[in-house]
Amino acid sequence: MTDTNAVSTDRCYCGCRTEVAYGRTFAAGHDKVAEAAYLAVHHNGSVAELLVSQGYGPDNPVTDAAVEKGGWQKCDHCDYKGAPASIRNHMAKVQKAENNQRQSLEKSLRALGGTWDPSRGMQTLSDAGYHPSEKYIRDVYRKLAASGLLEKVDENRAIYFVTEQ
Numbered sequence: 001m002t003d004t005n006a007v008s009t010d011r012c013y014c015g016c017r018t019e020v021a022y023g024r025t026f027a028a029g030h031d032k033v034a035e036a037a038y039l040a041v042h043h044n045g046s047v048a049e050l051l052v053s054q055g056y057g058p059d060n061p062v063t064d065a066a067v068e069k070g071g072w073q074k075c076d077h078c079d080y081k082g083a084p085a086s087i088r089n090h091m092a093k094v095q096k097a098e099n100n101q102r103q104s105l106e107k108s109l110r111a112l113g114g115t116w117d118p119s120r121g122m123q124t125l126s127d128a129g130y131h132p133s134e135k136y137i138r139d140v141y142r143k144l145a146a147s148g149l150l151e152k153v154d155e156n157r158a159i160y161f162v163t164e165q
Contacts, residue, residue: 101130102140109149113162116141116150 009025012018014034018027026034036045043049048057056062063081066072073087074080080090108124109116121137138158144150150160 097130098136101125101132101136102143104128104130105137105140106144106149109144109162110164115153115159115161117157117159 010019012020012027012030013025014030016030020027039045039050051057051062067074067081072081072083075087075090077094082090105121105125118134118137122132122134125132141150141158141160145152145160149164151163153159153161
């Protein structure tokens with residue numbers, strides 16, 4: 001593979017002849033133009049053909065190779081894989097969604113009161129457009145019990161009663 005840092009040029013690598021700043025190889029957005037042109041010339045414009053030509057596909061994901069060899073990371077909470085900056089963005093979205101989900105559940109607990117088990121919490125969040133796991137609901141219940149909103153009424157099962165509204 002050619003080291004682009006060793007090649008001195010002041011023009012865009014896509015071939016458009018646009019002048020680029022020192023240390024740059026492409027004008028803004030032109031890396032995608034060059035990438036699309038390369039795919040058109042060598043792989044019929046198909047990323048799938050490019051991946052297959054390199055031995056990747058559904059049974060050998062390129063994202064796994066990127067984690068193993070390319071500096072990518074896997075999310076600690078799900079199967080998402082990406083560059084470190086992408087993982088940070090992903091985690092920010094996950095944390096925001098979890099916070100919104102928890103607030104929605106807490107609001108329902110306060111409004112409805114009564115006794116709550118994991119299935120009621122899951123149904124409540126499902127009705128609100130979320131897809132929580134039972135493990136997540138149990139964790140939220142434990143945290144809300146620690147804060148005083150819920151009281152565990154059955155020591156052997158995850159059943160709680162709303163103590164304040």
